[in-house]
Structures are given as C-alpha cells and as structure tokens.
Amino acid sequence: MPLIPVTIDPLGPDRSYDVLIEAGAIDRAGEHLSRFARNDGFTVVTDTHVAKAQLPRLEAGLSAAGIALDPIILSPGEPTKSWGELAKLCDALLERGIERSDHVIALGGGVIGDLVGFAAAILKRGCNFIQIPTSLLAQVDSSVGGKTAINTGAGKNLIGAFHQPAFVLIDPDTLDTLSQRELRAGYAEVVKYGLIGDPKFFDWCEANVAALLAGDQAARAHAIATSVGAKAATVAADERETSGRRALLNLGHTFGHALEAETGFSQRLLHGEAVAAGMALAFRFSAAHGLCSQPEADRITAHLRAAGLPAGLADAGISASGETLVVHMLHDKKMSGGKLPFILARGIGQSYLDRDVSLADVAAFLDAETRRI
Numbered sequence: 001m002p003l004i005p006v007t008i009d010p011l012g013p014d015r016s017y018d019v020l021i022e023a024g025a026i027d028r029a030g031e032h033l034s035r036f037a038r039n040d041g042f043t044v045v046t047d048t049h050v051a052k053a054q055l056p057r058l059e060a061g062l063s064a065a066g067i068a069l070d071p072i073i074l075s076p077g078e079p080t081k082s083w084g085e086l087a088k089l090c091d092a093l094l095e096r097g098i099e100r101s102d103h104v105i106a107l108g109g110g111v112i113g114d115l116v117g118f119a120a121a122i123l124k125r126g127c128n129f130i131q132i133p134t135s136l137l138a139q140v141d142s143s144v145g146g147k148t149a150i151n152t153g154a155g156k157n158l159i160g161a162f163h164q165p166a167f168v169l170i171d172p173d174t175l176d177t178l179s180q181r182e183l184r185a186g187y188a189e190v191v192k193y194g195l196i197g198d199p200k201f202f203d204w205c206e207a208n209v210a211a212l213l214a215g216d217q218a219a220r221a222h223a224i225a226t227s228v229g230a231k232a233a234t235v236a237a238d239e240r241e242t243s244g245r246r247a248l249l250n251l252g253h254t255f256g257h258a259l260e261a262e263t264g265f266s267q268r269l270l271h272g273e274a275v276a277a278g279m280a281l282a283f284r285f286s287a288a289h290g291l292c293s294q295p296e297a298d299r300i301t302a303h304l305r306a307a308g309l310p311a312g313l314a315d316a317g318i319s320a321s322g323e324t325l326v327v328h329m330l331h332d333k334k335m336s337g338g339k340l341p342f343i344l345a346r347g348i349g350q351s352y353l354d355r356d357v358s359l360a361d362v363a364a365f366l367d368a369e370t371r372r373i
C-alpha cells in the first residue's frame with residue numbers, strides 16, 4: 001500500500017511527513033503509530049458519530065501494541081469549528097498535560113481535522129498532531145497540506161494557521177460507514193485533481209466512478225492515492241498558496257462558495273456538492289469565453305451528474321440572480337487587492353489562475369445559467 005511523502009520546504013526545519021494509505025490501517029494503528037506515542041498513550045479527538053463507528057477499532061489497534069487511548073469526544077458538524085469549542089478543546093488538552101513534543105490524534109472528517117490541527121498549532125505555541133481522516137473529502141483533501149481553521153460569524157475558515165501534521169493515516173475501510181451522499185460529495189474533490197492537471201485521471205474517473213461509489217476497494221485505493229499524490233506535489237511546491245500553484249486546488253470553490261452562502265452553509269448543499277456545481281460552472285464560464293471547448297465543459301457536466309452530483313444552479317436548487325451570487329463571492333477570503341481570483345480552464349487538466357475576471361461578466365453568465373435547465 002502506498003506511503004506518499006509530503007516534502008515541505010526541504011531547506012527549512014524538518015516538517016515533512018508521510019501519508020499512509022492502507023485498507024484496515026486503523027486495526028493496525030499500534031504498528032503504524034507506536035513511534036509517536038508518549039508513555040504508551042495518545043489523546044484522540046473525535047466526534048460522537050465517528051466515535052461510534054471507528055473509535056473501538058482504533059482502541060483495539062493501539063492496545064494490540066500496548067498503547068492506551070484517551071478520547072475527547074465532540075459534537076459532530078460544522079458548528080464544532082468555533083471559538084467556543086476551540087477554547088474547550090485547548091483547555092481539555094492542557095488538563096491532560098499535553099507537551100509540545102506530544103502527538104494529538106484527530107480522528108474524523110474535515111471538521112475534526114481542521115479544529116484539532118488549529119488547536120495543535122496554537123497549544124503551547126505548537127504541538128504535533130496526526131490526522132486519521134475518516135471521510136473521503138478529508139482523505140483526499142483536507143487532512144493533507146496543513147490548512148487548519150475555525151469558522152466565525154464573519155465566515156468559514158477565516159481564523160486559522162498553516163500547521164502540518166506529523167503523519168496521516170488513511171484507512172479506506174472507514175468509507176464503508178459513510179452515507180452515499182457524503183461519499184459523492186467527497187468524490188467531487190477526487191474529480192477535481194483530474195480537472196486541474198491530470199486528464200488521464202479524469203478518463204479513469206469516468207470509467208470507474210460507479211465501482212468507486214459502490215465500494216470497490218481497488219478503485220477507491222487508486223482514487224485516494226492519485227488524489228493524495230497530486231495534493232502532496234502541490235503542497236510541496238507552494239505550501240502557503242503564494243505562487244498560485246496551490247490556488248489551483250480552489251477550482252470550483254469561488255462559484256461553489258456563492259452557492260453555499262446562498263443556501264446558508266446548510267445541509268441543503270454540502271461543501272463537495274457546491275464544489276461539483278462550481279467546477280461545472282467554471283468550465284462552462286471558460287467555454288463561454290472561448291478558453292476551453294464546449295464539448296469538454298459538457299463532458300464534465302455529464303460526468304458529475306452521472307456521479308449523482310449537482311452540475312449547475314438548477315441542480316443545486318438555486319434561482320438567485322447573478323448579482324446576488326457575485327455579492328456572496330465578494331465575501332470570499334480569497335479576495336486580493338479588491339479583485340477575486342478565479343480558477344478557469346483551457347481544457348480538462350489545464351486549469352489556471354486568472355486574476356482579471358470581470359465580476360460583471362460573471363454576474364451575466366450566472367444570470368444566463370439560472371435560465372438553463
């Protein structure tokens with residue numbers, strides 16, 4: 001099973017780490033994680049849902065190597081990524097006497113990974129943490145690369161830090177307990193890597209999506225390994241999103257952010273669903289401006305729909321005007337110098353960062369999209 005290195009700033013202090021992808025890895029957690037344990041124990045942070053499905057496996061896996069587990073169990077869902085929960089978590093970690101050299105384990109989806117990562121970034125000015133992502137979205141995106149954050153009243157992920165994990169352990173078997181809807185939403189972030197820079201992987205996605213969503217082990221291992229490989233290379237090249245390379249990972253996110261804001265960041269539209277619709281919109285916008293061909297944009301729309309994902313405003317249940325959606329975009333944290341950068345495409349696998357997109361054009365395009373079926 002693959003061990004993918006994430007090489008961060010090779011000339012600076014050593015912050016590089018490995019991502020292990022192995023079916024059943026949680027059952028063998030003692031073997032994989034014993035080198036990180038202090039006094040034969042770990043503090044593990046998770047949520048009530050994941051605790052039910054995965055904590056007993058992790059406990060058994062660690063105890064096989066004589067390692068004890070001290071769980072902190074939080075409420076599931078986005079509201080947990082808040083100042084209040086962050087403060088409570090930091091207090092709980094301090095009460096347990098966590099030291100800077102300790103490794104706190106984040107067991108869960110993106111919410112747990114982002115919150116625990118941020119707590120680790122600030123606790124005693126920085127302690128170590130290990131990601132054990134249990135959702136497809138967290139496995140292929142948020143657990144790798146060190147973006148950690150909480151939400152505030154002003155918006156999502158506005159307070160946070162870049163803080164790389166010490167190790168990422170991905171066990172694709174955790175996907176067995178995920179709902180189909182969550183699995184599909186995570187799949188949007190898988191397809192994204194093909195659309196950004198790997199047309200052959202997009203071909204593979206078209207041929208294998210049904211098997212992957214049905215739980216085929218080989219298909220999901222390949223999808224996760226390819227996605228993590230692409231993410232690792234991107235993060236190694238541009239850890240802090242300064243050169244523009246890491247910004248490509250935001251394909252579909254600016255359009256998607258407007259859709260999430262319009263639906264109140266609620267269960268009406270999951271993040272991955274908004275990204276799927278946003279990627280289709282980004283390609284159709286690119287086609288409308290002669291950047292990529294219309295058949296390529298249509299191919300993406302068809303694929304996302306075949307995967308059971310929304311590929312436009314109507315699919316996402318949105319009838320707002322272009323102007324309303326653009327106003328949502330202006331609250332995006334990616335605004336820079338009064339401009340909003342967009343990820344557009346010259347073709348499948350040829351995404352690029354465009355800092356000169358006219359918001360009037362975007363609003364007109366979205367108005368035309370609201371009239372589309």
Ligand code: GLY
Nearest residue numbers: 141145147246249
């Ligand atoms: N999820 C986008 C990034 O990690 O940069």
